[in-house]
Each structure stands twice: as C-alpha cells, then as structure tokens.
Amino acid sequence: MTRLYRTPLTAAAVALTLSFGAAPALAQEATPPQTTPPTTTAPAANFDEATLQSYVDASVKLQDIGQEWEGRMAEAGTPEEMTDLQAQAEAEMVSAVEAEGLSAEQYNEITRAAQEDPDLYQQLTQMITEADQQGG
Template identity: 30%
Template sequence: MKTSPILFTVLALLCVAPLAQAQGNAQPVAQAAANYSQPKLEQFANAYRSIVILSQEYAPKLKAAADIQEAEAINQEAQGKMVSAIQNAGLSKEEYQQIATSLKADPKLVERVNQILQEKSAQD
C-alpha cells in the first residue's frame, strides 16, 4: 500500500509547526538564508531525510489509529523522534525551522538543498 506524499508532508509539518510558533524573534528569512554554510545545509538535508523516513514509518500507524487519542499519541511519538533526528543531525529545532522557513522564500536555497539530497541519494 502506497502512502500519500501529502500525509508525509503533514507529519513533517506537525513536527515543524510548533517550532515556528516558538520563533517569535527570528532574524529575517532573506538575511538568514544568505548565511547558511554548506555543512549547515548538509545537516539540514540529513535531518530532512530522517524526517521523511520517520514520516513513512508513522503514516500507516497514524492512518490505522482507532481513535483521536491513539492518533495523538502516535503523533506525539513521531514528533519526538523527528526532533531527535534533527538534533542527531547536528541542528537545533530552531535552526531546522529557520532553514525550512527560508526554503519557502529562496529558490536558490531550495536548489542547494535539492543538490545535497540528490548527491546523498546517489551515494546510498
């Protein structure tokens, strides 16, 4: 059974959305985007890949949840693992969120991250 990419996005956003709310005093996105080093973007790409894998793992569990309480418990577990994946990649939740937000406003940054992801996929 193939799970919808939209569901993966929803799960990833569930991890990221609470982080955005905590970002009250973030520096402007355009200014921040110019400051991302290649190693920092590689850390982001590693975290992103881990989050996608976790999303694939948790999507069927979330879909099969018997009720809202079970779904919330599964979602909470998934979010915890996603935050751990971000930290294991060497980023803080705030750094991950800042880069993710910057991607929305900077097509060149998207290209850089996509290039990193493609290179890593080729290595696997």
C-alpha cells in the same frame, strides 16, 4: 499532502516536519507549504555548508521516520490514539534533527529560508537529490 519541493524525498521530509500541527516543537512558526518553487528574490540565506549538510541528513532521517509512522497512524482507532502517535512521531523527529546537530528551530529556519530564497531552495533540492541517489 502539499509538496514544498519537487523531489519526493524533500517533499516528504519537509511536509512531515510541517504537518504535525499538534506538535509545536518543529511546527512552531511554520508557514503553510508552497505548491510551487519560490519566486521572490530574497537575499541569500547565510548558512554554511556543514549546516546545510546537517539539514539534508536530517531530512533523509525525517523521511524514514515519516514512512515508519505513517503506517502506524493509519491504524489508529481513535482521535486520541492518533494524537498520541503524532506526539511520539514528533518526539522521534525532533531527536533525529538534534542528532544531526540542529535544533528544531534551526531546521525550520532553513526550511523557511528555502521557501523565500530560490538559490537556497535549488541548492538544498540538489543536495537532497544527491543524498537520495547515494542511498541516504
């Protein structure tokens, strides 16, 4: 899995969000993940602290969901089973994001903004690292 961020928690959460190609709710307009931090000087994204915290909280939940479903998907016997499991995992991910007060589109918008804005990227990376150190 290509890593978008340097911290394992962030990489797992975002990569999971973007990796389910069969589930358009979270991956509708997702761009391919970058392998290095963004280097462009795009204008700073305009997300308030509460929205970013919701993103971080959702990312932590997505990592947990991804770990849970990874084992189930590894045991899928057929492509059809895999597709069914991916759809179930995707639905659970969308619910987790929405439980944090964000739509899947808002979550993806923040992810894309972080890919384009080094300052936002750094801020989210730091927030997720802190959340990881605090135990989620």
